[in-house]
Amino acid sequence: xxxxxxxxxxxxxxxxxxxxxxxxxxxxxxxxxxxxxxxxxxxxxxxxxxxxxxxxxxxxxxxxxxxxxxxxxxxxxxxxxxxxxxxxxxxxxxxxxxxxxxxxxxxxxxxxxxxxx
Numbered sequence: 363x364x365x366x367x368x369x370x371x372x373x374x375x376x377x378x379x380x381x382x383x384x385x386x387x388x389x390x391x392x393x394x395x396x397x398x399x400x401x402x403x404x405x406x407x408x409x410x411x412x413x414x415x416x417x418x419x420x421x422x423x424x425x426x427x428x429x430x431x432x433x434x435x436x437x438x439x440x441x442x443x444x445x446x447x448x449x450x451x452x453x454x455x456x457x458x459x460x461x462x463x464x465x466x467x468x469x470x471x472x473x474x475x476x477x478x479x
Contacts, residue, residue, distance in 0.1 A: 427464035431457035
């Protein structure tokens with residue numbers, strides 16, 4: 363089993379992933395009963411979910427972002443041939459960027475949802 367020493371940047375990644383949950387908790391009462399979760403190329407909402415299911419959606423995205431972060435964080439340790447040429451600091455920055463992108467995507471979308479017409 364690969365053990366990874368927890369660094370402050372790891373805690374930052376987890377905190378960033380939790381931002382959408384905090385926003386959801388703060389705005390839950392003001393959200394419409396159904397919220398958009400997907401848009402087509404023209405920018406029109408084409409995927410909807412009940413507001414009660416939004417935490418599941420946010421959790422899935424948070425897990426995805428953190429999973430990619432952890433994979434990048436430990437890529438040199440899990441590479442069986444030890445041929446990974448990715449610098450650890452670059453991998454961590456890339457991982458934090460992915461976590462931030464996924465979280466910010468949901469963080470900025472949640473308050474602006476419109477009920478499906």
